Amino acid sequence: MLAFFLILFAASLANSCPTPSGDSAGVPFVNVTTNGGSWLDNAGDGFGEPLNVIISGESSAEVLTQPGLLRWAQSIGFSTECLGIHLGAPQSANLGDGNGFVNQTIELREDYGVAEDGTCLESLIGGNHFRVYVQNGTLAPTGAFFLAVSKEEDAFDDHNIVPDGYNIGRDEMVAGAVGMTTFDGTTFNTTAVNMTNAMPAGSAGVNHGIAVDGAVILLTIMIV
Secondary structure, eight states: OGGGTSEEOOHHHHHTOOOOSSOOTTSSOOOGGGGTOOSBOBOBTTBBOBOOEEEOTTSOTTTTSHHHHHHHHHHTTEEEOGGGOOOSOOOEEEOSSSSOEEEOSEEEEEOOOOTTOHHHHHHHHOEEEEEEEEEOSTTOOOOEEEEEEEEEOOGGGTTOBOTTHHHHHHHHHHHHHSEEEEETTEEEEEEEEEETTSSOOBSTTBGGGOOBOSOEEEEEEEEO
C-alpha cells in the first residue's frame, strides 16, 4: 500500500539514524533508543502507542513550531480537538533527548469539515488522530516532531483503536500528506521516506495488543 506514495529506502537507512555528536541540530532526528528512550509512548499500565511518524528536524523552521504544525495539519485535514476539550489524561513519551518522559504537546484529530467544529464529528464517529511530542532536550535538540498516529472507533466503542489501527492510521495520514497542500495562504510540500524495521514489530508492549509492522515514516515538510 505504501509503494504508490512513498520513496522507499533500504532498511539500512533505519539502522543509520543520526546519533548525537555534541550538537544534533540540523539533523532529521535522533534515534530515541540511543539515550534510553522508546518507540512507544506511555499510555499507562506498561503499555504504549507507537511513534510511527516523524516530522524531520530538517523541515522548514516555521513548520517546527506549534502554530506551524497546526497550519500544516489543517492543510491535510486535521485540526484541534472538539471545542478545545481533551478527554482523558495526556500520554507521555521519552524521545531519548534527555528530557525523560514528557506529556504530549498537542493532540489533533481528523476534521470532517462540518461547520467550524469538524473534529467533533471525528469524536463521535471515529477516524484518524495523532499525538505530538517534540525532541528538543540537550542530548538531541533536533526539533523533530514524533507523532503517535492511529485510527479509532466511534464514541459508542469507547474510541478503541480499530484492528491494525496503528499501521492503518499512519498510512492513511501519510497518503493524505505527501505532495502539495495549502491552508490559509500557506503551501506545503511534504515528502516521505519509509524506514522499515525502525521499531520492533509485533504487539509486545503495544496498547490494546495491536501489532505493528515496525515501519516509521519520516516526513520532511517545506513551505513553498
